[in-house]
Amino acid sequence: VIARFGRLDVIINNAGAVVPSAPDSFDAEALRAMLDINLLVPGTLLSAALPHLKSGASIVNISSGNAILPPRGAAIYGASKAALNLWTRGMAKELGPRGIRVNAVAPGATNLPEAPRSPELTQLFVNDTALGRIGTPQDIARAVRFLAGDEAGFITGQVLEVSGGYRL
Template sequence: MGDRNVEGRVALVTGAASGIGAATARALVAAGAKVALVDLKDDVREVAESLGAQAVPVVLDLLDEDSAKSAVSATIDAFGGLDAVVNSAGILETMSIEELTRESYDRVMNINVKAPLFLTQAALAHLGPGASIVFIASGNAVLASPNGSVYAASKGALVSLVKGLAADLAPRGIRVNAISPGPIVTPMLSAALADPAVKESIERGVPAGRLGTPEEVASLAVYLISDVASFVHGASIAIDGGTTAVWSPAAPGPGME
C-alpha cells in the first residue's frame, strides 16, 4: 500500500495564507512534498518563506478568469510537475434569508464552489495516475447552522461535486475526496470564538468536548494524498469530533470549518 509520506510529490494548496490551508502546506512539506501556496493575501509569502526551498508563494485571486491556469503554471514552473491539489480556500458568511442578496449568494458560491472546480479543471492536464485532489468541504454540508443556509449549500455542492469528479476521473487513476471539518480553530471562526459564551456553546455541541485544530485536518489531507489512501476515492470524510454523528441539544454554532 505504500508509505504514508509524499516524498518528492508536488502539491498546489489554496487558501494557504492561514488556517487549514497553511497547516496543510506545512504538513506536506514536513512529509517531503514540494508545495505551491496559493492565496489572495500577501501573507502567503511569509508562510512560504518559512518553509524554505520546498515552497513557493503564488499570490492571485482565484475568481479571476485566468487565475486557475496561472496558479497551475506557476506550480509547474517552480517544481516541474503536479501530483496533488488541495482546494482549501473558502469563505463563511452568515446572514438571514431576508438579508441575503444576489451579490452575497454569488460571492459565497463563486469562492467555495466555482473557483475550486475550475482550478481542478486547469490542473487536470498535468495530473496523471496516482494523483490526488482534495476538497475542503464542511460538516455544514449535512448539518446546517442558523443563518448559514448559503454556506451550507456551497459545501453540500462540494460533496456532490467530489462524487461526480470521482466517477469521471477514476479511469485516469486520479483520486478525488472531500474532507468535512467540524468546528476548527481557524481565522474563519475567530470572531465567533472571541466571545467566550459562543465558544462554550460550540464546544458543548461537539461530543469530543473540544474544537479541532488545523493541524489535525492537515494530517488527513496528507493521508489522502499518500499511497496509503490508494483505495479511498469519492469519499467525504468527517473530522469533527463526532459533531455530525451524535445529536446534541446544543446549538451547532455559526459554522463548522
C-alpha cells in the same frame, strides 16, 4: 511546480468565505459569491491543472460541516459547500478511470486565529462534541494529508467529516 517537477501529484482546494444569510432577506449576490468561491474556483483550478495530473494524483477539497447541517445564518454557505461535496463525488467518478482520486474534508468547529469565537460559543461546541474539544488546524491537516497520500489509495468520492463527533 510544473517547471520544477514536471507534474502535479496533489491539489488541495482550500478556498472559502462565509456570507451570513437570513431567510427574510435572501441575497442572490451572496449566493453567487459563495458559489464562485466554493465551486467555481475549484473547478477552474482543476481545469487548469488536469493536463499535469497523472494516475496516482489526488485532489482534496476543503468543505465544511455546515454542508451537512448548517446552523442558522449559514444556509447559503452550507449550500455552496454541499455543492462542492456533490462536485467532489462527481469528479471522483469522472477522474477515477484516469487513476485520479478526489475527496473532501469537512471540518467541524475548529480553532482558527483568523476566526476567533467567544468562550461561550466555544464551550457550546465542546459540550456537543463527543471528544470534548473543538478541532485544531493540525487535526484538519492530518486528515488532508491522509486523503492526499498513498495510504488512502483506494479511497475516492468521500467527504470525511473531521468534527470530533460533533453530529453524533
